[in-house]
Amino acid sequence: MTTLVFFGCTFIAFGPAIALFLFTIARDPLRVIFLIAGAFFWLVSLLLSSLVWFIAVQISNKDSASQQKGLLIFGVVLSVLLQETFRFGYYKLLKKANEGLLALSQEDTMPISMRQLAYVSGLGFGFMSGAFSVVNILADSLGPGIVGIHGDSQHYFISSAFMTLAIILLHMFWGVVFFEACEKQRWLSLAVVVTSHLLVSCLTFLNPQYEGSLIPAYLIVFLMGTWAFSSAGGSLRNLKLCLTCKDKDFLLANHRPR
Amino acid sequence: MHCWKSTGPWSWFVITLLPCRGSDKCPLCRRVVIAVNIPLMNTSESEEDSYNERSALVQAESPTMPPYSQDTELPRPVEAEAVRRRPTADPGASDRPDRAEAERESTAESEDEEVTLKYGAKHVIMLFVPVTLCMVVVVATIKSVSFYTEKTGQQLIYTPFTEDTTSVGQRLLNSVLNTIIMISVIVVMTLFLVVLYKYRCYKFIHGWLILSSLMLLFWFSFMYLGEVFKTYNVAMDYPTLVIIIWNFGAVGMVCIHWKGPLQLQQAYLIVISALMALVFIKYLPEWSAWVILGAISVYDLVAVLCPKGPLRMLVETAQERNEPIFPALIYSSAMIWMVGMAKLPTAAEPADQDTDDEGQISDRSDLERSQGAPEGQVVTGREQVFVPGEDQEEDRGVKLGLGDFIFYSVLVGKAAATGEDWNTTLACFVAILIGLCLTLLLLAIFKKALPALPISITFGLIFYFSTDNLVRPFMDSLAAHQFYI
Numbered sequence: 031m032t033t034l035v036f037f038g039c040t041f042i043a044f045g046p047a048i049a050l051f052l053f054t055i056a057r058d059p060l061r062v063i064f065l066i067a068g069a070f071f072w073l074v075s076l077l078l079s080s081l082v083w084f085i086a087v088q089i090s091n092k093d094s095a096s097q098q099k100g101l102l103i104f105g106v107v108l109s110v111l112l113q114e115t116f117r118f119g120y121y122k123l124l125k126k127a128n129e130g131l132l133a134l135s136q137e138d139t140m141p142i143s144m145r146q147l148a149y150v151s152g153l154g155f156g157f158m159s160g161a162f163s164v165v166n167i168l169a170d171s172l173g174p175g176i177v178g179i180h181g182d183s184q185h186y187f188i189s190s191a192f193m194t195l196a197i198i199l200l201h202m203f204w205g206v207v208f209f210e211a212c213e214k215q216r217w218l219s220l221a222v223v224v225t226s227h228l229l230v231s232c233l234t235f236l237n238p239q240y241e242g243s244l245i246p247a248y249l250i251v252f253l254m255g256t257w258a259f260s261s262a263g264g265s266l267r268n269l270k271l272c273l274t275c276k277d278k279d280f281l282l283a284n285h286r287p288r
Numbered sequence: 289m290h291c292w293k294s295t296g297p298w299s300w301f302v303i304t305l306l307p308c309r310g311s312d313k314c315p316l317c318r319r320v321v322i323a324v325n326i327p328l329m330n331t332s333e334s335e336e337d338s339y340n341e342r343s344a345l346v347q348a349e350s351p352t353m354p355p356y357s358q359d360t361e362l363p364r365p366v367e368a369e370a371v372r373r374r375p376t377a378d379p380g381a382s383d384r385p386d387r388a389e390a391e392r393e394s395t396a397e398s399e400d401e402e403v404t405l406k407y408g409a410k411h412v413i414m415l416f417v418p419v420t421l422c423m424v425v426v427v428a429t430i431k432s433v434s435f436y437t438e439k440t441g442q443q444l445i446y447t448p449f450t451e452d453t454t455s456v457g458q459r460l461l462n463s464v465l466n467t468i469i470m471i472s473v474i475v476v477m478t479l480f481l482v483v484l485y486k487y488r489c490y491k492f493i494h495g496w497l498i499l500s501s502l503m504l505l506f507w508f509s510f511m512y513l514g515e516v517f518k519t520y521n522v523a524m525d526y527p528t529l530v531i532i533i534w535n536f537g538a539v540g541m542v543c544i545h546w547k548g549p550l551q552l553q554q555a556y557l558i559v560i561s562a563l564m565a566l567v568f569i570k571y572l573p574e575w576s577a578w579v580i581l582g583a584i585s586v587y588d589l590v591a592v593l594c595p596k597g598p599l600r601m602l603v604e605t606a607q608e609r610n611e612p613i614f615p616a617l618i619y620s621s622a623m624i625w626m627v628g629m630a631k632l633p634t635a636a637e638p639a640d641q642d643t644d645d646e647g648q649i650s651d652r653s654d655l656e657r658s659q660g661a662p663e664g665q666v667v668t669g670r671e672q673v674f675v676p677g678e679d680q681e682e683d684r685g686v687k688l689g690l691g692d693f694i695f696y697s698v699l700v701g702k703a704a705a706t707g708e709d710w711n712t713t714l715a716c717f718v719a720i721l722i723g724l725c726l727t728l729l730l731l732a733i734f735k736k737a738l739p740a741l742p743i744s745i746t747f748g749l750i751f752y753f754s755t756d757n758l759v760r761p762f763m764d765s766l767a768a769h770q771f772y773i
Contacts, residue, residue, distance in 0.1 A: 059413035063725060066416075070722045073715055076773075077754050080762040087761075102765055109773040158718070162763060163772055165710040186770070193772055230772070237770035 036172045039191035043164050047157060047198045054149075060142050061150045068120060068154025068205075075116035076162065079109035103235065110231050113155070114224045117205065120151055121212050144213060145206070145262055152205015156198035164194040183238035193234065196247045200230060203254035210261040219261075226250055412728050415688050416721055418558055418619055419696055423720075425562040426569075426697040427704045427713060435515040436570045437705045444571050446470045451573040463575035467583045470576075474587065478598045486605060501544055501560070505537040508563045550620075557619045561690045565697035569705060577702055581695060581745055588739040618687045692740050696720050699748045706756070711763055715755040719747035 055061045083105035091097055124147050128140050171187050178184045204223050211219035230250055236242035259269075271277035430436055443450070446469055449462035484493055510533050517524050540560075543553045572580065591597040703716040723744025731738050766773065 059409035062413055062416070063409060066718060066721050066725070069718050073718055073751070076759060076762075077751075079773075080758040081754070083762050084758045098765075099769075102769065102771065105762060106766070106771050106773050113773070158714075159773070161714055162711050162759075163767070165714065166708070166763070167767060169708070169710055190770065193770075197772055234770060234772040 032172055032174070035187050036168055039164075039171060039187050040168055042188070042191040043160060043168075043194040043198070046195065047153065047160065047202075050153060050202075051157075055153070058142075061146065064124070064142070064147060064150045065154040065157070068151035069158035070154075071116045071120045071151075072113060072155045072158040075112040076109065076158075079105060079112045082108055106231050106235075107228065110227050111224070113159075114208075114227060117151070117155065117208055118212070121209055124151070144209060148206045148209030149202065149262075151209070152202040153198075155205060156201030159201055160194045160198040163197065164190055183240070185240065186238075189237070189240045189244060192244055193247065196244070196251050197230070199251050200227070200247075200254055203251070203258035206258040207254065207261055226254060408728075408732065412725055415724060415728070418554060418688070419693060419721070419724065420717075422558045422561050422565070422693045422697050423700045423717060425558065426565050426701040429512075429516075429562070429566055430569065430701050430704045433515050433519045435518070436566050436701075438570075439573075442571065443573060446473050447571075447573060447576050449576075451575055459575060463573065463579050466573070466576040467579040470580055471583050471587055474584070475598070478591070482598050482602055482605070485602065498541075498545065501541060502537070504560045504563060505540040505556075506533060508567060509533060509536060509559075512563055512566070554619060557690060558693070561619075561693035562697060564690075565694045565701055568694070568698045569701045572698075577698065578749070581699055582749060584695065585739075585742040585745040588741045592739040618689055619693065620687045688740070692744075695741060696724075696744060696748070699745065699752065703748075703752050703756075709756070709760050711759060712752060712755045715751040715759070716748045719751040720744045723747040 051065075055065055083101065086101050086104070087098070090101055124144075128142075128144070128147075132140055167187065167190050177186050183189070204227060207219060208223050211217070211223065230247050233243045233246050268277070272280060275281075441450075441452070447466035448469065449465050451459050451462055453459050453462060481493070510529075513529070513533070516522075539548075539552070540556045542548055543556050544560075568577070591599045594600065700713060700716050700720065704710075704713045706712070723746070724740070727738065727740050727743050730743075
């Protein structure tokens with residue numbers, strides 16, 4: 031059971047993300063660098079929010095469970111807000127860097143487009159977020175133990191894996207929409223992204239009632255996915271062309287000289 | 289400039305990155321530089337302008353230049369009146385083959401820079417991959433083989449003060465004293481080597497290095513194998529073990545000190561860095577290890593940047609003498625740039641960056657001395673990995689000193705060793721990679737000798753302590769309630 035659960039949950043949680051990484055990012059060193067930088071930014075945001083939470087816990091009453099839970103909820107909300115702030119900060123940094131690079135390299139085109147950066151940074155955030163959420167759980171799933179022996183849910187591991195998958199995909203979609211909104215100065219879209227992030231995190235407060243948290247989360251994944259797809263320039267027509275391998279631009283762009 | 293090299297023969301105990309000013313004989317890489325006019329791209333041949341590292345991370349997309357791909361049939365020969373001279377290498381020279389390389393003249397140096405710009409990001413990745421591999425090996429060993437995390441009380445003679453004291457203050461004091469002793473040993477070793485080099489005792493140094501690598505490849509790997517077998521309860525007989533160790537060690541010596549396939553050499557270097565890091569993790573006491581990590585990055589910073597630092601002196605001596613660099617302990621991902629070649633050999637293309645860690649030599653010597661054996665610094669031939677010498681145009685590769693590998697792995701390994709938490713390990717890993725990236729960025733901006741340890745180790749330390757103390761309780765509480773942020 032244990033190894034099976036471990037591998038199953040790992041692939042559920044990280045499968046799509048690793049596939050995305052391998053097929054779209056691994057070949058291009060610049061994208062890998064920006065992915066890792068995105069992960070770093072997420073890490074810093076987590077650090078700050080943990081710091082604030084930790085200080086709050088130290089000055090609070092440690093015996094009152096409800097207070098601790100309240101502080102945790104406060105920590106979650108703060109963390110979400112800080113993550114989005116750091117995403118904005120990363121956007122600003124990338125914009126400046128790109129302008130600098132453009133000026134220096136005497137080229138007309140940017141080496142990496144803003145949309146690619148949005149995707150890559152979103153995935154970076156997602157990787158780190160997913161990893162921090164689930165790696166310890168996966169490590170525990172390898173060892174001996176009984177799930178939910180004290181009356182907790184039996185589906186702890188698998189629901190964690192699915193939730194992690196949702197979060198990773200969401201971060202990627204949020205990244206795309208966020209950067210697009212920043213580029214086009216659409217602050218409403220920005221607000222919607224932040225709100226949806228808050229919504230997803232707050233839905234997890236309903237755990238272990240997984241129907242309440244997982245299903246809406248996946249609904250939001252689907253919605254954000256279509257939004258990100260359309261804001262990145264996709265449309266039904268594009269999708270049809272791509273799936274039937276008739277998209278000439280794509281074919282030409284990927285033509286490799288022999 | 290046509291290469292980035294370490295600072296002279298002492299690259300193995302200094303992390304320095306030094307751009308080579310093209311002259312008729314480059315003092316660092318010993319290449320005969322011939323001016324050649326090769327219009328590579330359609331960008332104008334501007335005068336030599338300094339480029340910013342940020343651009344080095346850019347893959348400059350020149351319309352006439354095909355996208356960089358695995359094959360290197362670049363269309364340069366079309367417009368190039370490229371007169372690329374064959375390197376008049378002397379393969380007989382033991383570990384220091386002199387290779388000539390065609391150098392673009394200064395008007396074409398901007399093109400050189402463009403090309404370097406284009407591949408700058410690739411160099412960063414070429415360092416990321418081996419560093420990651422080394423860390424993965426160390427973390428995997430730490431998590432599975434309990435030998436390296438057991439504290440037996442046995443310590444190196446360079447850290448004589450025990451940390452088994454009652455009061456916190458005493459423990460802190462002991463660790464600081466341990467650090468002072470360790471760092472002073474390192475400084476003494478460095479100076480000793482400077483002196484040896486100054487008085488041209490090359491044979492002594494060679495012998496020292498060979499002995500050192502012998503010890504690493506045979507003894508440490510034997511110990512490691514033994515522990516792995518114990519952990520997995522594998523029954524092994526001595527004759528088989530002797531054959532395995534003998535083959536491993538002999539091939540390693542050949543690959544590292546003489547010639548061998550590039551990837552095999554890289555693999556060996558990664559393995560010996562990992563072994564070294566594991567030994568450090570085992571034998572350095574807890575607090576001393578952290579203080580030593582901090583102190584060695586400070587030392588590195590000081591020694592490389594201060595005018596009177598030993599490493600600087602070495603650079604200057606080497607440059608004065610115009611001598612080739614000793615085979616040093618450097619990880620090389622050397623690539624070949626073939627012009628007009630139909631096929632690419634196993635490696636890829638050129639770029640030069642050398643980062644070497646200075647602390648490494650003394651550390652390893654210290655360690656080995658503690659084992660009672662005479663010391664030597666393992667030295668690897670810098671660019672001897674390519675067998676088909678005739679077809680090499682340039683042999684530029686990204687190089688990183690093994691000391692860097694070792695200390696990065698020590699940091700991540702210690703993060704993995706303390707407790708069941710994987711978040712700390714992940715955080716340190718990302719922090720170190722970002723530090724390495726920033727170091728390379730700074731290198732390209734400042735274009736002078738730079739230490740490679742400080743930024744990464746600083747980030748790593750900050751993230752280790754903050755993740756361990758702040759983030760871990762937060763994430764644990766979140767996981768307990770299954771909240772997601």
